[in-house]
Amino acid sequence: MPKKNVRIGGASGFWGESAMATPQLLDAGVDYLVYDYLAEITMSIMARAHAKDPAVGYAGDFISAVLKPHARAIAAQGVKVIANAGGVNPAACGEAARALIQEQGLALKVAVITGDNLLAELDAIAAGAPTEMFAGAAFPDKQKIASINAYLGAFPIARALAEGADIVITGRCVDSAVTLGACIHEFGWSASDHDLLASGSLAGHLLECGPQATGGNYTDWEDAGDISNIGYPIGTVSSDGSFTVTKPEGTGGCVTVGTVSEQMLYEIGDPQAYMLPDVVCDFSEVEITQLGPDKVYVSPARGYPAPDQYKTCLTYGEGFRGGTYVSFYGFDAARKAQKFCDNVFARAGKILRGHNLGDYSETSVELIGAESQFGDYASDHQSREVVAKIAAKHSEAAAIGILLRELTGLGLATPPGLGSFSGARAKPSPVVRLFSYLTPKHAVTIQIDVDGKLLEFTDNPGQPFNPASITRPAIPALIETSDEMVTAPLIQLAWARSGDKGNKANIGVIARDPDYLPYIWAALTPDSVARRFGHFIDGGAAAARIDKYYLPGAHAINFLIDAVLGGGGVASIRNDAQGKGYGQILLAHPVAIPAAMADKLT
Known part of the structure; x- marks a missing residue:
């Protein structure tokens, strides 16, 4: 059987990223556009917005900046779109997409995948009192919980594509699933094709952060050239799990062994036990080779059977935080900045005690630009310009307001050389903490809505995974x-x-x-x-x-x-x-x- 390829463009790495990727990748020619909008912080922001307005809670710019200007080109080129733009409200995101498609007179079929949002089951989850999977912390106060989402995998996405969906919208899935779902659909990979699933997941991992694979955040940053026109990554995936990474011609950035290798190691733990809902990945033997200018080959990965539980992330409120930046100039800039910060806390502390508010639970002062504390190969000259970042946490927003007021109020009593950018005073903001735990797969009900056709999806039940079984x-x-x-x-x-x-x-x-x-x-x-x-x-x-x-x-x-x-x-x-x-x-x-x-x- 001849080897089959599919071209997938990584068009978004976070909610709020530039909208330049979609037209660039459409012009380059791709089979799929994949968008990753979600992170734990993003979920908590969307959850708070949804609590205030049930009509929101999804990535609105997927509708306004992707579909509205480009749906006609997407339809004309037959490009499939997969996005976790649904956030905590994928149904509303799907309805917005369908309304736009109808308005433009297009015949694009939209599928919405739900089941990841477990907030409605809060009482039952709290009764089970799971502990935090990394730190062992106790389950938080359920009155403070903002969101609970299981990280779903790629097989529901593949099923939606098999049902004829042109646009697939999910809530919280693992970032790489938007790419792996396309590969499963195109190549017919099964739940037992562990090495292939791990390889498709690696392709997704390399594409999920957009231009971080094409010169963004690269150690050799000057090699990236014109980052104002940086190219977004295109993964050409083969049916054997190998793939190449390129970018559109005429764009800035660069695709090298270094850029791709950096992204492979980005935000992973044990590279031989990278656990996803569909497979446990082993990236340790993956080889990355330069084939030519801006073209890198990535060899297949190794995989193990899927785990029997979903990683689940809960976010909850824990008081408030606030802070700002000020700068100091001239001789002894660092000492002047430290003196200023010490006295801001001293003055704010007196006011707190006068209001019976108690001390700050945590404070932070960082002198950015002060003498290096890293030793060899770093500058240790006397800094003449220093930026002081000063911040604190407290259970009460009023206490943070006092700190921010006194940061300004000490301005005429400060050591000399104080400067700051004028604008609105910073405000207290909620502290949102992450709590991760595991949910048995059988406890999660997944549903796929393909333009009103509802399908129940049963995921691979998986099996327990023992990292001790790995040969190092x-x-x-x-x-x-x-x-x-x-x-x-x-x-x-x-x-x-x-x-x-x-x-x-x-x-x-x-x-x-x-x-x-x-x-x-x-x-x-x-x-x-x-x-x-x-x-x-x-x-x-x-x-x-x-x-x-x-x-x-x-x-x-x-x-x-x-x-x-x-x-x-x-x-x-x-x-x-x-x-x-x-x-x-x-x-x-x-x-x-x-x-x-x-x-x-x-």
Whole structure:
């Protein structure tokens, strides 16, 4: 049987992204457009909006910025569209899509997949009192819960396509499912095709963040060129699970081994046990090869049977937070900024006590631009410009309002050199925390609505997965050499990309040359990484919980650091609450290499 290919364009990586991808990918020619709008923060925002207005709670820009201007071209070209734009209200999103299609006189069939939203079952879930799957925390107060969503998989999407749907709208599914669903439909993959499902999931993982696979957030950022016109990724997937990644001709950005490898390691934990509803993926032996300019080949992944439970994410309110940024200039800028922040909290604290409001539950001061605390290869000159980020949490919005007022009120009593951008004063905002747990698949009812035709869908029941059963690759051994050893910064030897999962951060490190990897592995130990991020880790470096994984196929390492984001997402008051800059911090880490190897570095 000849190998069949399908071209899939990754058109959105988050709710609110630029609308430039859709026309670009339509002009390039694709079979499918896939859109990923959802994250845990997004779900909580949509849930709050839906609570105020039952007609909203979905990604409205999918209707206004994708379908309204481009539905005619989508219909004319026969392109299928898959999007998790439904948020917490996929039915309303589907109705809006159908109304627009009718208004434009088009014959596009819309399918809506529901069943992920479990908020209506809150009482029963609370009675079962599941514990948080990572931290073991107790189930939160149900009065504070905003959303509960199980992460569905790709087979319902494939079924909707089989029913003739041109546009498939889901609520919360795993990000990669919008791509895998298309592959299952096109190639006839079954629930037992574990390696193929893992490979299609990897294709989805590479496409789900749009231009992050084509030069966005890339270590070698200058190679991306004109990012104002960056190209969005196109995955050409084959029936054997292999695929290539390209971008539309004439666009900015770049597609290289580095960009694709960085995205493969982005926001994953154990690369040999990347658990999805349809399959457990093993990316450790995947090879990534440059075929030509802006064209990269990705070999198939390995897979294991689907798990028997859905990861389920609950968001709940936990008080309020607020803060702002101010800048200081001139001599001793950092000391002046710290003095200002200390006294803002001192003044606000006195007012809190006068109102019997109690102290802030958490405070944060970060002096951005102050002398580096990362040592080697980082600047330690005396900063003459510093931005101070000051923030706090409290159970009462009024207490945050006091802090924000005193931030302004201290302006005439400050050390010299204070500056700030004028505008509206910051306001208190809700703290939303994430609580993850597992829901048995049999407890979730999935329904597919294809223009009024209702179908009950029964998912693969799956089976328990035991990570201890995985065979781990042998760690890279140092090559014996009598050559003198010298140190180089990691950035000369590797690319890196970091991201978040709740209160955990991952940092993927990919060797620029396979020969570098043994030295990188030896230098980057859990202890050395803990020391570099100790000021971020709850309890400091001594309390660090860091896992280190090896991916021999990509010549890469993945670190997973626990309790390092101050709660993560909108529960955090850190400047980098999602760990996006952690890879850049790690790239200053010194690595000992033979002098002969150092001579070859550019």
